[in-house]
Amino acid sequence: MKEWARDPRMNAEKNSLENVVCEAVVEIKNADGIHMRPAMQFVDIANRYKSNITVSNNETQVDGKSIMQMSILAATCGTKLKIKAEGSDAQEVIEMLRELIEDKMFGEPAP
Protein backbone atom coordinates (compact mmCIF):
# COMPACT_ATOMS: atom_id res chain seq x y z
CA MET A 1 0.00 0.00 0.00
CA LYS A 2 1.30 3.43 -0.85
CA GLU A 3 2.06 5.95 1.86
CA TRP A 4 -0.75 8.35 0.97
CA ALA A 5 -3.38 5.64 0.96
CA ARG A 6 -2.75 4.85 4.62
CA ASP A 7 -3.52 8.43 5.61
CA PRO A 8 -7.22 8.38 6.63
CA ARG A 9 -7.63 12.03 5.53
CA MET A 10 -6.79 11.16 1.99
CA ASN A 11 -8.89 9.16 -0.32
CA ALA A 12 -7.65 8.43 -3.77
CA GLU A 13 -9.23 6.52 -6.54
CA LYS A 14 -7.47 5.42 -9.67
CA ASN A 15 -9.81 5.47 -12.63
CA SER A 16 -7.22 4.76 -15.24
CA LEU A 17 -3.50 5.06 -15.65
CA GLU A 18 -3.71 8.82 -16.22
CA ASN A 19 -6.75 10.01 -14.33
CA VAL A 20 -6.31 9.88 -10.57
CA VAL A 21 -8.72 11.58 -8.21
CA CYS A 22 -7.35 12.48 -4.82
CA GLU A 23 -8.97 14.40 -1.98
CA ALA A 24 -7.89 15.69 1.41
CA VAL A 25 -9.54 17.70 4.15
CA VAL A 26 -7.12 20.18 5.68
CA GLU A 27 -7.41 22.63 8.54
CA ILE A 28 -6.06 26.18 8.40
CA LYS A 29 -3.66 26.60 11.34
CA ASN A 30 -1.93 29.95 10.87
CA ALA A 31 -3.53 32.83 12.80
CA ASP A 32 -4.23 35.09 9.83
CA GLY A 33 -5.85 32.44 7.62
CA ILE A 34 -5.59 32.41 3.84
CA HIS A 35 -4.98 36.08 3.12
CA MET A 36 -3.29 37.15 -0.08
CA ARG A 37 0.25 35.93 0.60
CA PRO A 38 -0.76 32.39 1.63
CA ALA A 39 -3.21 32.29 -1.27
CA MET A 40 -0.32 33.08 -3.61
CA GLN A 41 1.82 30.33 -2.11
CA PHE A 42 -1.05 27.89 -2.58
CA VAL A 43 -1.69 28.91 -6.19
CA ASP A 44 2.04 28.82 -6.97
CA ILE A 45 2.26 25.17 -5.95
CA ALA A 46 -1.07 24.26 -7.57
CA ASN A 47 0.08 25.69 -10.90
CA ARG A 48 3.21 23.56 -10.93
CA TYR A 49 1.03 20.47 -11.45
CA LYS A 50 -1.08 19.28 -14.34
CA SER A 51 -4.03 18.15 -12.22
CA ASN A 52 -7.21 20.20 -11.98
CA ILE A 53 -7.58 21.41 -8.41
CA THR A 54 -10.74 22.53 -6.68
CA VAL A 55 -10.98 23.79 -3.12
CA SER A 56 -14.20 24.02 -1.16
CA ASN A 57 -15.60 25.05 2.19
CA ASN A 58 -19.20 24.29 3.10
CA GLU A 59 -20.58 27.01 0.84
CA THR A 60 -18.24 27.64 -2.02
CA GLN A 61 -16.11 25.68 -4.44
CA VAL A 62 -13.28 27.47 -6.24
CA ASP A 63 -10.44 26.85 -8.67
CA GLY A 64 -7.28 26.19 -6.66
CA LYS A 65 -5.14 27.68 -9.40
CA SER A 66 -6.78 31.13 -9.27
CA ILE A 67 -5.56 33.67 -6.72
CA MET A 68 -8.80 35.68 -6.93
CA GLN A 69 -10.94 32.61 -6.40
CA MET A 70 -8.84 31.38 -3.49
CA SER A 71 -9.40 34.77 -1.82
CA ILE A 72 -13.15 34.21 -2.00
CA LEU A 73 -12.89 31.31 0.45
CA ALA A 74 -12.02 33.78 3.27
CA ALA A 75 -10.56 30.76 5.06
CA THR A 76 -9.93 31.84 8.65
CA CYS A 77 -7.81 29.99 11.18
CA GLY A 78 -9.65 26.79 12.13
CA THR A 79 -11.50 26.55 8.81
CA LYS A 80 -11.55 23.12 7.19
CA LEU A 81 -11.16 22.98 3.44
CA LYS A 82 -11.62 20.09 1.07
CA ILE A 83 -8.99 19.97 -1.65
CA LYS A 84 -9.66 17.79 -4.66
CA ALA A 85 -7.17 17.08 -7.43
CA GLU A 86 -7.81 15.22 -10.66
CA GLY A 87 -5.02 14.20 -12.99
CA SER A 88 -1.93 12.06 -13.27
CA ASP A 89 -0.08 13.95 -10.51
CA ALA A 90 -3.06 14.34 -8.17
CA GLN A 91 -1.50 12.50 -5.23
CA GLU A 92 1.68 14.55 -5.28
CA VAL A 93 -0.01 17.91 -5.46
CA ILE A 94 -2.46 17.06 -2.68
CA GLU A 95 0.43 16.07 -0.42
CA MET A 96 2.36 19.27 -1.24
CA LEU A 97 -0.68 21.45 -0.54
CA ARG A 98 -1.50 19.64 2.69
CA GLU A 99 2.09 20.10 3.84
CA LEU A 100 1.98 23.83 2.98
CA ILE A 101 -1.22 24.39 4.94
CA GLU A 102 -0.89 22.09 7.94
CA ASP A 103 2.84 21.48 8.46
CA LYS A 104 4.45 24.67 7.14
CA MET A 105 1.43 26.82 8.01
CA PHE A 106 2.43 29.08 5.10
CA GLY A 107 5.51 30.04 7.13
CA GLU A 108 3.28 32.03 9.50
CA PRO A 109 2.65 31.87 13.27
CA ALA A 110 -0.18 29.98 14.94
CA PRO A 111 -2.67 32.04 17.02
Add this chain to the structure above:
Amino acid sequence: MKFEDFVCFEATVPEFEAADRDGAIAELVSSLNKAGKLGESNSKAITRAVIKRENEASTGMGKGVAVPHVNHKAVKDVVAAVGQSQAGIDFSALDKQPVYTVILLISPVNEPDKHLQAMENIFRNLQYEKFRRFLRQCRSAEQIEDLLREVDEGSSLL
Protein backbone atom coordinates in the same frame (compact mmCIF):
# COMPACT_ATOMS: atom_id res chain seq x y z
CA MET B 1 -19.59 41.71 4.79
CA LYS B 2 -20.95 44.33 2.36
CA PHE B 3 -19.15 47.17 0.61
CA GLU B 4 -20.99 49.76 2.71
CA ASP B 5 -19.66 48.07 5.86
CA PHE B 6 -16.09 49.02 5.06
CA VAL B 7 -15.84 51.31 2.02
CA CYS B 8 -15.58 55.01 2.91
CA PHE B 9 -17.53 56.54 0.00
CA GLU B 10 -16.46 60.01 1.11
CA ALA B 11 -12.84 59.10 0.38
CA THR B 12 -13.36 57.96 -3.23
CA VAL B 13 -10.84 59.32 -5.73
CA PRO B 14 -12.78 59.33 -9.05
CA GLU B 15 -9.65 60.12 -11.06
CA PHE B 16 -6.11 59.95 -9.72
CA GLU B 17 -3.89 62.96 -10.22
CA ALA B 18 -0.89 60.69 -9.90
CA ALA B 19 0.15 58.53 -12.83
CA ASP B 20 2.17 56.06 -10.77
CA ARG B 21 1.48 53.41 -8.17
CA ASP B 22 2.98 55.12 -5.14
CA GLY B 23 1.26 58.41 -5.96
CA ALA B 24 -2.11 56.69 -6.29
CA ILE B 25 -1.65 54.93 -2.94
CA ALA B 26 -0.69 58.24 -1.30
CA GLU B 27 -3.82 59.92 -2.69
CA LEU B 28 -6.09 57.20 -1.32
CA VAL B 29 -4.45 57.26 2.13
CA SER B 30 -4.64 61.04 2.24
CA SER B 31 -8.29 60.91 1.17
CA LEU B 32 -9.12 58.45 3.98
CA ASN B 33 -7.28 60.72 6.39
CA LYS B 34 -9.28 63.77 5.27
CA ALA B 35 -12.46 61.76 5.77
CA GLY B 36 -11.35 61.24 9.38
CA LYS B 37 -10.90 57.48 9.10
CA LEU B 38 -7.29 57.26 10.23
CA GLY B 39 -7.52 59.02 13.60
CA GLU B 40 -4.35 60.72 14.72
CA SER B 41 -2.11 58.51 12.63
CA ASN B 42 0.36 59.91 10.20
CA SER B 43 -0.76 59.48 6.57
CA LYS B 44 2.83 59.37 5.37
CA ALA B 45 3.68 56.49 7.70
CA ILE B 46 0.63 54.53 6.53
CA THR B 47 1.43 55.26 2.88
CA ARG B 48 4.97 53.98 3.44
CA ALA B 49 3.62 50.82 5.09
CA VAL B 50 1.26 50.13 2.16
CA ILE B 51 4.06 50.70 -0.37
CA LYS B 52 6.42 48.45 1.59
CA ARG B 53 3.79 45.68 1.46
CA GLU B 54 3.22 46.31 -2.24
CA ASN B 55 6.95 46.00 -2.91
CA GLU B 56 7.01 42.56 -1.28
CA ALA B 57 4.39 41.25 -3.73
CA SER B 58 2.06 43.12 -6.05
CA THR B 59 -1.61 43.16 -5.06
CA GLY B 60 -2.45 43.68 -8.73
CA MET B 61 -4.35 40.44 -9.14
CA GLY B 62 -4.97 40.99 -12.80
CA LYS B 63 -8.00 42.15 -14.80
CA GLY B 64 -7.22 45.83 -14.20
CA VAL B 65 -7.67 45.85 -10.44
CA ALA B 66 -5.26 46.18 -7.51
CA VAL B 67 -6.03 45.83 -3.83
CA PRO B 68 -3.13 47.34 -1.87
CA HIS B 69 -3.55 46.72 1.85
CA VAL B 70 -1.92 46.79 5.24
CA ASN B 71 -2.79 46.05 8.85
CA HIS B 72 -2.46 49.18 10.95
CA LYS B 73 -3.27 50.32 14.46
CA ALA B 74 -4.79 53.53 13.04
CA VAL B 75 -8.09 51.70 12.46
CA LYS B 76 -10.43 49.71 14.69
CA ASP B 77 -12.46 48.41 11.78
CA VAL B 78 -11.59 47.56 8.21
CA VAL B 79 -11.75 50.67 6.06
CA ALA B 80 -11.35 51.00 2.30
CA ALA B 81 -11.19 53.70 -0.35
CA VAL B 82 -11.69 53.29 -4.09
CA GLY B 83 -9.74 55.19 -6.72
CA GLN B 84 -9.72 55.09 -10.51
CA SER B 85 -7.41 55.90 -13.38
CA GLN B 86 -8.62 56.28 -16.95
CA ALA B 87 -5.12 55.96 -18.35
CA GLY B 88 -4.18 52.99 -16.20
CA ILE B 89 -1.35 52.66 -13.69
CA ASP B 90 1.53 50.22 -13.66
CA PHE B 91 1.12 48.10 -10.51
CA SER B 92 3.43 45.30 -11.66
CA ALA B 93 0.24 43.27 -11.83
CA LEU B 94 0.32 39.49 -12.21
CA ASP B 95 -0.99 39.73 -15.77
CA LYS B 96 1.41 42.64 -16.54
CA GLN B 97 -1.57 44.80 -17.53
CA PRO B 98 -2.31 48.33 -16.27
CA VAL B 99 -4.59 48.84 -13.29
CA TYR B 100 -7.69 51.03 -13.68
CA THR B 101 -9.32 50.48 -10.30
CA VAL B 102 -7.45 50.59 -6.98
CA ILE B 103 -9.13 49.51 -3.76
CA LEU B 104 -7.00 50.46 -0.75
CA LEU B 105 -7.78 48.44 2.36
CA ILE B 106 -6.57 49.27 5.87
CA SER B 107 -7.31 46.52 8.39
CA PRO B 108 -7.00 46.56 12.17
CA VAL B 109 -4.17 44.67 13.83
CA ASN B 110 -5.21 41.37 15.42
CA GLU B 111 -8.52 41.08 13.53
CA PRO B 112 -7.50 38.78 10.68
CA ASP B 113 -11.02 37.45 10.12
CA LYS B 114 -12.47 40.89 9.37
CA HIS B 115 -9.74 41.48 6.80
CA LEU B 116 -10.53 38.14 5.12
CA GLN B 117 -14.25 38.96 5.00
CA ALA B 118 -13.62 42.32 3.32
CA MET B 119 -11.30 40.65 0.79
CA GLU B 120 -13.92 37.97 0.18
CA ASN B 121 -16.48 40.60 -0.71
CA ILE B 122 -14.08 42.47 -3.00
CA PHE B 123 -12.88 39.43 -4.91
CA ARG B 124 -16.28 37.75 -5.12
CA ASN B 125 -17.57 40.79 -6.98
CA LEU B 126 -14.42 41.34 -9.03
CA GLN B 127 -14.98 37.88 -10.49
CA TYR B 128 -17.74 39.37 -12.60
CA GLU B 129 -16.64 40.98 -15.83
CA LYS B 130 -19.75 43.18 -15.75
CA PHE B 131 -18.90 44.51 -12.32
CA ARG B 132 -15.35 45.39 -13.36
CA ARG B 133 -16.64 47.06 -16.52
CA PHE B 134 -19.33 49.09 -14.71
CA LEU B 135 -16.79 50.12 -12.07
CA ARG B 136 -14.36 51.28 -14.70
CA GLN B 137 -17.10 53.28 -16.43
CA CYS B 138 -17.85 55.27 -13.27
CA ARG B 139 -16.77 58.90 -13.58
CA SER B 140 -17.68 60.26 -10.16
CA ALA B 141 -17.64 59.29 -6.49
CA GLU B 142 -21.46 59.23 -6.58
CA GLN B 143 -21.53 56.72 -9.43
CA ILE B 144 -19.12 54.45 -7.58
CA GLU B 145 -21.18 54.68 -4.40
CA ASP B 146 -24.38 53.89 -6.31
CA LEU B 147 -22.81 50.88 -8.00
CA LEU B 148 -21.40 49.43 -4.77
CA ARG B 149 -24.68 49.99 -2.91
CA GLU B 150 -26.60 48.30 -5.73
CA VAL B 151 -24.30 45.31 -5.48
CA ASP B 152 -24.80 45.27 -1.70
CA GLU B 153 -28.54 45.12 -2.20
CA GLY B 154 -28.05 42.07 -4.38
CA SER B 155 -29.32 43.71 -7.54
CA SER B 156 -29.63 41.60 -10.65
CA LEU B 157 -26.86 43.73 -12.14
CA LEU B 158 -24.30 40.96 -12.11
